[in-house]
Amino acid sequence: MSVSTRPLLLGAGTALAAVVALSGCTQKAASEDDALRVTATDSACEVSAKDFPAGHVTLNVENKGSKVTEVYLLFPDDRIVAERENIGPGTKASLVAEVKAGDYQIACKPGMKGDGIRQKVEATGKGKAPARSAEADAAVASFRSYVLAQAEQTxxxxxxxxxxxxxxxxxxxxxxxxxSRIGWERTEPxxxxxxxxxxxxxxxxxxxxxxxxxxxxxxxxxxxxxxxxxxxxxxxxxxxxxxxxxxxxxxxxxxxxTAEITPTSMANGAKELLDEVATGKVTGEEERYSHTDLVDFKANLEGAAKSYELLKPVAGKNDPELVKTLDERFAALTELLDEYRTDKGEEPDSYTYVSYDKVGKADRKELSDGVNALAEPLSKLSAAVAK
Missing domain, CATH: 1.20.1420.20 (M75 peptidase, HXXE motif)
Known part of the structure; x- marks a missing residue:
């Protein structure tokens, strides 16, 4: 590994802040008939139904346009309930969210720019809100406290x-x-x-x-x-x-x-943080001048891990094999990233990492492969906690 020894400071700890309920996961709907279909093009955003029962909602998204697009579920005041970025031309994604009854908008953003092409939709009260276990409620409460602490510490x-x-x-x-960016990166969603x-x-x-x-x-x-x-x-x-x-x-x-936080938003937010690593940190695009990408990488990974650990009691009951795989993949990626630490001490609140411009092409690919290996099973976490 050809690396520099220039130190980059990073606070320790794990975190995630994810209110997005629609994120980078690809999951099968329980029933194709129950799913809300969103068809995005370069000039339109078609939704199969303008109302749907509140609760656990599946959106099947297809991009039939020529541009990469984003799909957002928005409150009337434009706060983001859920989002899915980087949907390539000709690709599909199925997304699971926990949605309360009320008025919303679905926005498609061809080229991932602007306010998007919008459709008004309504989550009706006909469907009961999903019943949560005590473990799920505890996960949400702990996560909310963590998000607040990260913001205040920033x-x-x-x-x-x-x-x-x-x-x-x-x-x-x-x-x-x-x-100064660590708390933000841990809680970016x-x-x-x-x-x-x-x-x-x-x-x-x-x-x-x-x-x-x-x-x-x-x-x-x-x-x-x-x-x-x-x-x-x-x-x-x-x-x-x-x-x-x-x-x-x-x-x-x-x-x-005031952020909306649900078990599915936590799970999808964890996947979104891995997507942030894949599209910005591993490529070196995020910190293109400072080359402090591995600091952001670590913070994103800590965030995803925090959300997962809080949700593990729920996911473990519904999908124990998934939990076993995620434990292994999180550990493997953490171990791989730690090879780039330049301090080997035990101080819990400061890590130092090599400058990313000194990380070679082969090493970057190894990091990318590790991210992808974790992202695939992590995309299934929201379905596991929604069962």
């Missing part, structure tokens, strides 16, 4: 980073950049459920919407990352952005307690 780390930026201290800001926060704090330049000006509209961590590593300087604009970052993160902390 603020002082982010403030230290912002203070270094405002002081014009490039090297100190570089040192504090990755640690919950943060993304508030659709207006993620684009402010965690968007990359190529993720800006059409017509947005990077000089004026690009804010958040990655804009500061570029200034620190690519430009090597801090100007008045960056100091303003540091204050804006803190304002947006404080907004996130205030709202995170």
């Amino acid at each position: 603020l002082p780390r982010a403030q230290a980073f912002a203070d270094a930026v405002k002081a014009g201290d490039v090297e100190k800001a570089k040192e504090l950049y990755a640690p 919950v943060a993304e459920s508030f659709g207006d926060i993620d684009p402010k704090v965690d968007v990359r330049e190529d993720g800006l919407e059409e017509g947005q000006d990077p000089a004026k509209d690009w804010t958040g961590w990655h804009r500061l990352e570029k200034a620190l590593w690519d430009e090597g300087k801090i100007g008045d604009r960056e100091k303003e952005l540091a204050d804006q970052l803190m304002k947006d993160l404080e907004d996130w902390v205030q709202r995170v307690g």
